[in-house]
Amino acid sequence: MSRVNELLGARYPIIQGAMGVICNPELVAAVSEAGGFGLLATAFTEDPEFLRNQIKATKQLTNKPFGSNLFVMNPLALKFAEVLAEEGIRTVTVSGGSPKAFIPLLHDLGIKVIVVAPTVQGAKGAEALGADAVVAEGAESGGVQGFKGVSTFVLVPAVVDAVKIPVIAAGGIGDSRGYKAALALGAEGVQMGTRFIATKECIAHSTYKNIIVDSDETGTGLVNMGRFQIRALRTSLGERLIKEEDRTRPGFTKQVMEDTWIKGDLEAGVLPAGQVAGLISGIPAVREVIEEIAG
Amino acid sequence: MSRVNELLGARYPIIQGAMGVICNPELVAAVSEAGGFGLLATAFTEDPEFLRNQIKATKQLTNKPFGSNLFVMNPLALKFAEVLAEEGIRTVTVSGGSPKAFIPLLHDLGIKVIVVAPTVQGAKGAEALGADAVVAEGAESGGVQGFKGVSTFVLVPAVVDAVKIPVIAAGGIGDSRGYKAALALGAEGVQMGTRFIATKECIAHSTYKNIIVDSDETGTGLVNMGRFQIRALRTSLGERLIKEEDRTRPGFTKQVMEDTWIKGDLEAGVLPAGQVAGLISGIPAVREVIEEIAG
Numbered sequence: 001m002s003r004v005n006e007l008l009g010a011r012y013p014i015i016q017g018a019m020g021v022i023c024n025p026e027l028v029a030a031v032s033e034a035g036g037f038g039l040l041a042t043a044f045t046e047d048p049e050f051l052r053n054q055i056k057a058t059k060q061l062t063n064k065p066f067g068s069n070l071f072v073m074n075p076l077a078l079k080f081a082e083v084l085a086e087e088g089i090r091t092v093t094v095s096g097g098s099p100k101a102f103i104p105l106l107h108d109l110g111i112k113v114i115v116v117a118p119t120v121q122g123a124k125g126a127e128a129l130g131a132d133a134v135v136a137e138g139a140e141s142g143g144v145q146g147f148k149g150v151s152t153f154v155l156v157p158a159v160v161d162a163v164k165i166p167v168i169a170a171g172g173i174g175d176s177r178g179y180k181a182a183l184a185l186g187a188e189g190v191q192m193g194t195r196f197i198a199t200k201e202c203i204a205h206s207t208y209k210n211i212i213v214d215s216d217e218t219g220t221g222l223v224n225m226g227r228f229q230i231r232a233l234r235t236s237l238g239e240r241l242i243k244e245e246d247r248t249r250p251g252f253t254k255q256v257m258e259d260t261w262i263k264g265d266l267e268a269g270v271l272p273a274g275q276v277a278g279l280i281s282g283i284p285a286v287r288e289v290i291e292e293i294a295g
Numbered sequence: 296m297s298r299v300n301e302l303l304g305a306r307y308p309i310i311q312g313a314m315g316v317i318c319n320p321e322l323v324a325a326v327s328e329a330g331g332f333g334l335l336a337t338a339f340t341e342d343p344e345f346l347r348n349q350i351k352a353t354k355q356l357t358n359k360p361f362g363s364n365l366f367v368m369n370p371l372a373l374k375f376a377e378v379l380a381e382e383g384i385r386t387v388t389v390s391g392g393s394p395k396a397f398i399p400l401l402h403d404l405g406i407k408v409i410v411v412a413p414t415v416q417g418a419k420g421a422e423a424l425g426a427d428a429v430v431a432e433g434a435e436s437g438g439v440q441g442f443k444g445v446s447t448f449v450l451v452p453a454v455v456d457a458v459k460i461p462v463i464a465a466g467g468i469g470d471s472r473g474y475k476a477a478l479a480l481g482a483e484g485v486q487m488g489t490r491f492i493a494t495k496e497c498i499a500h501s502t503y504k505n506i507i508v509d510s511d512e513t514g515t516g517l518v519n520m521g522r523f524q525i526r527a528l529r530t531s532l533g534e535r536l537i538k539e540e541d542r543t544r545p546g547f548t549k550q551v552m553e554d555t556w557i558k559g560d561l562e563a564g565v566l567p568a569g570q571v572a573g574l575i576s577g578i579p580a581v582r583e584v585i586e587e588i589a590g
Contacts, residue, residue, distance in 0.1 A: 119512065119513055120511060120512055120573070121511075121513075138446065138448065139446070140445075140446040140448060140449055148513045149516075150435075150512045150513060150570055150573075151433065151434070151435040151446040151447065151448065151466075151467055151570060152446065152448045153433065153435060153446065153447045153448050153466065153467030153468070153473065153476065154435055154467045154512050154569075154570040154571055154573055154574060155512060157470070157472050157473070157574055158511070158512040158573050158574055161574070171446075171448065172446055172448030172449045173448070175452070177452050177479055177480050177481055178448065178452070178480070180476075180479035181448065181475075181476035181477075181479040181480045182476075183479075184472055184475035184476040184478075184479050185472050185473070185476045186472055216415060216416075216453070217414065217415055217445045217449050217450060217453040218414055218416075218443045218445060221444075274449075275445055275446060275448075275449040276449055278415070278445075278449055278453045279449060279452055279453055279456070
């Protein structure tokens with residue numbers, strides 16, 4: 001059993017990445033039931049009790065371990081940590097900023113911490129702060145990212161060379177080829193986001209899923225949000241924002257995300273996705289995704 | 296024997312990428328002698344007889360096959376093709392634009408053609424025009440590139456799914472981990488550039504080699520040259536150009552390249568390199584590089 005399997009309590013070292021408002025209990029439970037490790041997302045969560053209810057709903061659907069992401073930029077994130085502990089969550093990921101305030105608190109609560117890092121410096125810093133593992137997330141990944149732009153192919157071995165804790169690869173992974181390549185680069189597990197949006201169990205609107213399926217490998221670009229960037233699909237609005245023809249930034253709120261990602265309003269906001277959208281050609285059940293990779 | 300070995304006539308499916316003015320006969324011969332496939336570069340060549348002399352000098356150093364790159368933007372490129380045929384070169388790569396005018400000519404001359412493509416569309420187009428193989432070159436690679444920004448991790452499997460001819464991976468590869476990962480993604484060979492700059496046999500100035508060795512994975516960025524971009528090291532000039540604090544573009548000529556890359560004048564121009572610079576920590580002999588990968 002690998003170090004990552006042990007850390008997650010999962011059969012396979014395959015994490016479903018946290019994605020705004022579309023990590024519904026059905027998706028998270030389906031990932032864990034299939035042998036992976038589902039994550040609830042809290043970046044846009046505005047109420048600790050909403051998170052508690054999501055955990056309870058997920059537990060109704062699976063007895064297997066699942067986790068949650070804590071997004072550093074959300075001012076309630078430390079409060080969410082207490083809810084996670086009360087509800088028995090054992091492993092979380094921390095992303096979107098420095099994990100400094102989070103690691104000792106989470107460890108005191110008995111929770112293992114996996115830090116998402118886009119650079120060697122971030123990974124080494126996380127290890128020095130006591131992180132139990134790192135996700136080395138390449139710039140081809142979807143959603144929120146920094147400005148360093150280091151790709152998975154270089155980032156993963158560079159981080160593996162720099163830290164002793166387990167390294168989980170993210171960015172560009174969508175099938176068994178990517179999984180095997182990540183392991184060849186020295187990773188001990190993978191995290192995938194976009195691949196899990198285009199599944200039967202994800203609550204994302206069919207429009208969102210279909211745009212992923214229809215995209216080729218050039219179908220995403222980076223939207224500059226000031227403090228960070230978002231890799232998003234080249235919808236009409238996405239294209240205008242990527243090219244900076246339209247410099248109004250879409251609101252980065254729960255309401256905007258729900259309107260766009262769940263209700264399918266393509267002018268409300270952008271649809272985050274990784275370049276791996278170009279490798280995704282169908283909307284299978286979560287179990288099929290995980291079995292193709294781990295089988 | 297793989298399709299790529301057969302195409303190259305080499306023991307290993309490992310190509311040394313073409314790099315401006317620093318593919319000296321000693322480097323090219325060393326790669327072929329070690330079982331890989333060295334390439335002369337012609338992007339900045341101004342005289343067909345200079346190329347002929349380079350071929351002759353390389354033949355003095357090895358009996359093994361080697362090739363040459365043809366750079367579409369060089370107006371003499373079609374003329375160079377005749378010299379290559381006269382001197383018995385059997386396999387070339389074509390980069391820097393559409394290979395349309397090159398493939399039938401090269402085939403008539405008895406030369407196999409490998410086209411460098413940064414997208415699936417480019418790879419499919421090359422196959423339709425009769426290319427014998429494609430190099431799928433991810434955006435983490437060094438030197439000249441387009442604006443699509445697709446990473447190796449996504450580009451390689453996407454191209455493998457789209458064409459029947461062999462796919463050679465480039466961008467981000469510097470050691471046996473990258474080689475194995477490229478094969479896991481479906482490639483049948485690899486091309487490496489930056490890794491071969493930092494070798495004993497390369498004519499590049501020690502300053503250039505040492506900056507590669509000292510760089511971390513964030514040590515490169517993209518310099519906008521108008522029609523294309525160059526991924527280059529963050530020297531003082533490189534950093535100013537990457538950040539567009541300095542909008543004068545360095546001359547893209549043989550003289551500028553020689554002054555910078557061979558003479559080590561860091562204010563004359565930029566030093567191209569891929570993100571893989573962050574994985575390179577020494578200046579070994581070419582044979583050590585190839586044996587670590589293929590051994």
